[in-house]
Amino acid sequence: MGNVEYKQLDLKSIDLTDTTFVITYGFTLTQLKKSIEKIGILNPPLVKKKSEEQYRIVCGYKRLLVCQDIGIEELRCAVMGQNIEDKDTFLTSLYDNLSHRALNPVEKSITISKLQKYYSGEIIVKNFLPLLGLNSHYSVLDRIKPLSGLDVKIKDAVVDGRIDEGVAAKFLNFSEKDRELIFQLLSALRFSKNKQNEVIDNFYDITKKDGCSISSILDAKELRDILADSSLNIPQKGSRVRYFLRKLRYPKIVKAEKDFLEMKKNLNLGDSIKLTPPPSFEGDKYCIEFQFETLDDLEENLKRIDSIKQNKEFKRIIEG
Amino acid sequence: MVRYIPRKIIVDTKVRDSLLTDNVLNNLPGVPVEYVADASTAIDAIRGGKDPLCVGKKVLLLTENRGRFLKPCPGTKEYICCGYQILNFATNCNLECSYCILQSYLNNPAMVVYANAEDMFAELEDKLSQDSESIYRIGTGEFTDSLALDHLTGFAKLIVPYFAHKGNVILELKTKTDNIGNLIDLQHNGNTVISWSLNTEEVAQREEFFAPSIDDRIDAAFKCQKVGYRLGFHFDPLIYYTGWEEGYQKTLERLFAKIDTRNVSWISMGGFRFLPELKPVIQKRFPQSKIIYDEFVPGMDGKMRYFKPIRIEMYSKMLEWIRDYDPKLCVYLCMESREVWRKVFKEDRVENSENLAKILDNTGDNK
Numbered sequence: 001m002g003n004v005e006y007k008q009l010d011l012k013s014i015d016l017t018d019t020t021f022v023i024t025y026g027f028t029l030t031q032l033k034k035s036i037e038k039i040g041i042l043n044p045p046l047v048k049k050k051s052e053e054q055y056r057i058v059c060g061y062k063r064l065l066v067c068q069d070i071g072i073e074e075l076r077c078a079v080m081g082q083n084i085e086d087k088d089t090f091l092t093s094l095y096d097n098l099s100h101r102a103l104n105p106v107e108k109s110i111t112i113s114k115l116q117k118y119y120s121g122e123i124i125v126k127n128f129l130p131l132l133g134l135n136s137h138y139s140v141l142d143r144i145k146p147l148s149g150l151d152v153k154i155k156d157a158v159v160d161g162r163i164d165e166g167v168a169a170k171f172l173n174f175s176e177k178d179r180e181l182i183f184q185l186l187s188a189l190r191f192s193k194n195k196q197n198e199v200i201d202n203f204y205d206i207t208k209k210d211g212c213s214i215s216s217i218l219d220a221k222e223l224r225d226i227l228a229d230s231s232l233n234i235p236q237k238g239s240r241v242r243y244f245l246r247k248l249r250y251p252k253i254v255k256a257e258k259d260f261l262e263m264k265k266n267l268n269l270g271d272s273i274k275l276t277p278p279p280s281f282e283g284d285k286y287c288i289e290f291q292f293e294t295l296d297d298l299e300e301n302l303k304r305i306d307s308i309k310q311n312k313e314f315k316r317i318i319e320g
Numbered sequence: 321m322v323r324y325i326p327r328k329i330i331v332d333t334k335v336r337d338s339l340l341t342d343n344v345l346n347n348l349p350g351v352p353v354e355y356v357a358d359a360s361t362a363i364d365a366i367r368g369g370k371d372p373l374c375v376g377k378k379v380l381l382l383t384e385n386r387g388r389f390l391k392p393c394p395g396t397k398e399y400i401c402c403g404y405q406i407l408n409f410a411t412n413c414n415l416e417c418s419y420c421i422l423q424s425y426l427n428n429p430a431m432v433v434y435a436n437a438e439d440m441f442a443e444l445e446d447k448l449s450q451d452s453e454s455i456y457r458i459g460t461g462e463f464t465d466s467l468a469l470d471h472l473t474g475f476a477k478l479i480v481p482y483f484a485h486k487g488n489v490i491l492e493l494k495t496k497t498d499n500i501g502n503l504i505d506l507q508h509n510g511n512t513v514i515s516w517s518l519n520t521e522e523v524a525q526r527e528e529f530f531a532p533s534i535d536d537r538i539d540a541a542f543k544c545q546k547v548g549y550r551l552g553f554h555f556d557p558l559i560y561y562t563g564w565e566e567g568y569q570k571t572l573e574r575l576f577a578k579i580d581t582r583n584v585s586w587i588s589m590g591g592f593r594f595l596p597e598l599k600p601v602i603q604k605r606f607p608q609s610k611i612i613y614d615e616f617v618p619g620m621d622g623k624m625r626y627f628k629p630i631r632i633e634m635y636s637k638m639l640e641w642i643r644d645y646d647p648k649l650c651v652y653l654c655m656e657s658r659e660v661w662r663k664v665f666k667e668d669r670v671e672n673s674e675n676l677a678k679i680l681d682n683t684g685d686n687k
Contacts, residue, residue: 121370138370209613250615253627280617281628283398284659 003081006044010074011067014047014055020086021048021093022061023114025106025148026159033066041067041075046096048080048089055079058089059096087118098131105165106155108132109147146172154183164193170200178214185218188227189238202245209249217248256281263313269304272297286318321498321532323471324414326380326431329353330362334384335435341382343474344433359383366429373605376429377414380472385409385434389443393462395673398620399655402588403677404457404492407444409434409475410464415496416529418606419557422463424598433473441482452488455681461494461515468497476502484509490585490681492552496531498540504547513585514544515552518575520567523559527609534571542578551583556590556654558634560614560626565637572641581646586683589638590654591631593623621655628660635664650683652676 045060057064058080067075080089094111097103103111111132115124121141129136134144147158147168154171157163163186171179182203186196203214217223226232226240247254264275273290288305292298308314329348333355335341345353356362359381366376389408395401411432412422434440448456460466460479470476476493483491484507491512493503503514516537519527524534532540541551553575555568592611594602599612616624625631635653642651653661662668669675 125368137368138372205613208610250627252615252629253617256627256629282617282625283620284657 003083004046004078005081007077007079008074009047009055009077009079011064011072013053014045014057014064014077015050016057016064016068018050018054018056019061020056021058021090021114023094023097023103023107023110024061025110026104026156027062029062029066029069032062033070036063036066037070044076044078046078046080046092048084049082058093090114090118103132104159105144105168106147106150106159108134109144109149112141112145113148143169151176151179151183154179157183157187162187162190164196167193167196167200170197170204173204174214181214181218185241188234189241190234191238195238195242199242199245202242202249206245206248217245220244253280260317263311263317267308267311267314269308270301273301273304275308321536322530323499324431324468326351327378328380330359330379330381330383330430331355332359332381332383332435333357335382338382338435338437339478340433340435340437340473340475344380344382344435344472347472347474363428363430367427372429373423373601377412377416377431379430380469381428381430381432382435383432384436385439389434389440390447390458393459395655396621399657400653400661400676401655401673402457402652402680403673404459404462406462407440407458407460407479407491408463409437409440409460409479410469410473412463413465413468415465415468415531417496417531418527418529418602418609419559419592419594419598419611421594421598423601423605424595426463431469433469433475437475437478441478444482448486448489454488456489457492457677457680458483458489459492459494461492465495465497466493467495467499467503470499470502474502477506480506480508480512483511486511494552494554496528496537498532498536500540500544503544503549508549510548510550513550513552514541515554515585516541517554517556518571519555519557519559520564520571522561522563522567527559527606527611535574538575538578541575545579545583549583550585551579552586552588553584554588554590554654555638556588557592558589558631558638559592559611560630560634561611564634568638569641572645576645581649584646584649586650586652586680587642588652588654589635590656591626591634593619593625593655595623599624620657631656632660632663635660639664650679652680 041063043060045063046058047055048058050056055077080092097107112124112128115128119128121138125136125138125141129140134140143166147155147165150158150168150171154163154168158165158168163183171182174182182200186199191199203217206212206217207214223241223244226237226244229237232240260277260281267275269275272292273288276287276289278285290301292301325348329344329351331341331345331353336355354362362379363381366372366379369375385408391406391408393401393404393406411426411428412430413420414431467476479491480493480503483489489511492515493512494515494517496517500514518534518537521534524531541553545551558564558568594612596618602609602612615627615630617627619625626634635656639651642649653664658668658671
């Protein structure tokens with residue numbers, strides 16, 4: 001870190017809006033505030049002079065914000081020598097953070113963006129991604145880097161785990177307005193990670209396939225009715241919204257599924273016999289399954305099964 | 321068509337003195353050459369670097385194939401396979417087709433030519449003499465375009481005359497190019513089928529960036545027809561889009577305006593299918609492409625395929641249009657189930673891969 005001098009500084013001389021070397025994102029100050037109020041600052045923040053009157057934060061961003069919050073006017077700080085290059089100053093901040101905690105995905109993204117001022121993509125991939133606990137690969141760099149550019153709401157949702165980081169990266173495929181609309185929907189319906197992925201992929205694919213906008217999809221009466229239906233709970237709404245999007249994304253497949261269910265109903269197989277098509281209708285093996293208690297049950301089920309051979313719709317599906 | 325020229329050639333010192341290396345270096349006098357004892361460091365650097373697929377195609381690696389050259393086509397048991405043997409003399413392709421499966425299939429992003437052709441011929445001699453009764457259909461166009469590098473390697477000049485004297489082999493050179501200069505004067509003895517991957521002109525323009533137009537491909541086929549080659553055509557991948565019917569009909573019209581159906585060994589059809597990993601690659605590399613946004617389902621081999629009724633509709637119509645030109649033409653489906661075969665051909669004549677292989681062996685051998 002080179003030469004450091006300890007000085008009593010006026011808090012006003014530290015520019016708290018200058019985050020050149022700060023990577024911290026997504027935090028609460030409650031616990032730290034209680035600690036500083038009780039025992040003060042044990043470890044002085046590290047700053048570096050940016051002009052005659054002003055200093056820039058290197059380490060201790062949250063401590064300084066607490067000081068501002070509780071009205072501390074002066075505090076002891078470690079001041080870095082001016083001879084230390086910005087690159088090394090940033091590394092000091094990074095290693096200090098990494099020494100006592102794991103960075104969240106947005107902080108990793110901020111770190112990568114800031115490292116790009118000083119290092120080539122190759123060096124970042126090779127040396128810094130592993131340091132951040134990421135795989136040393138360009139595709140990882142491409143996935144993580146854009147997160148810091150997302151809207152605050154989405155970044156906050158990533159930090160507190162409401163939105164998966166992989167899903168968050170997909171938000172960047174949409175305009176700011178569309179991101180907001182999709183985010184509102186995902187937040188309201190509290191989808192799991194897999195369902196978030198499915199929904200955002202379907203949104204994207206539908207816009208590509210049909211050349212329509214996100215707002216036009218969301219404006220559909222059927223979707224608005226689902227969201228407004230007070231008789232449905234959140235998981236029920238989520239499930240119906242997913243089905244609505246699936247119908248738009250895969251109209252032929254969804255119709256085939258519906259037709260199959262309709263045909264199955266007309267076969268009058270009863271409750272005890274299950275007829276299952278091949279997954280996605282891709283294979284050619286259908287499955288019939290039933291349970292029975294008595295020989296009469298068995299006889300009855302076999303008769304019902306035998307009768308479906310005569311059903312025209314069933315024959316069409318099986319034989320083409 | 322602009323012929324492929326690499327920005328750099330890497331020569332594995334093990335093939336420094338091979339004929340194919342000589343050919344490539346003589347044909348590319350101004351291109352920088354690096355000799356390496358082990359190419360893996362250079363390949364790792366491309367693979368781990370930015371945009372490996374794009375950068376890799378600019379590097380031509382001449383190395384040795386340490387494994388077997390001849391391998392069965394990696395078909396899966398869930399679908400009926402034509403029983404092709406792949407002669408693996410090169411990997412990767414410079415034509416930049418958006419849908420190319422090699423983008424998510426190959427481990428090495430460079431353009432690779434296996435220059436130890438002497439080992440390849442030794443292996444072929446050994447294999448073909450072991451079983452002189454069987455017919456071998458051998459192709460070079462599975463992991464590369466058979467002719468895309470031929471102006472550099474001259475590989476066709478070695479392989480076509482070699483197979484001209486083999487009684488039990490049909491060689492298929494499968495291409496999208498018009499790079500047929502080396503083929504015209506070769507003695508082929510009817511043992512080589514030159515085949516083209518065809519599509520609609522719209523698909524060719526939108527999705528097959530550095531490939532020649534459909535007319536240029538048909539013109540190239542016409543030239544090969546003139547010098548007596550048997551021909552094959554592969555409508556693979558068939559792409560489903562608004563206007564596909566008119567598009568494919570036009571291609572067939574142009575094709576059979578120049579090509580005599582009696583010179584055609586076979587026509588294959590295969591719906592667009594892809595490994596799930598390919599979708600993000602296409603989204604990133606070809607953002608304007610819409611082909612991945614149709615209705616696909618996971619196939620029994622793990623690849624995404626058009627929903628079955630879409631495939632059946634496309635194959636049935638294509639078959640009808642092809643049969644209008646010549647009902648005797650040998651048309652087959654690439655990697656489809658017995659059910660799809662039955663529904664398209666309205667008969668159960670192809671029950672399994674062995675059946676199909678037999679049909680194609682006989683058709684291809686029909687000189």
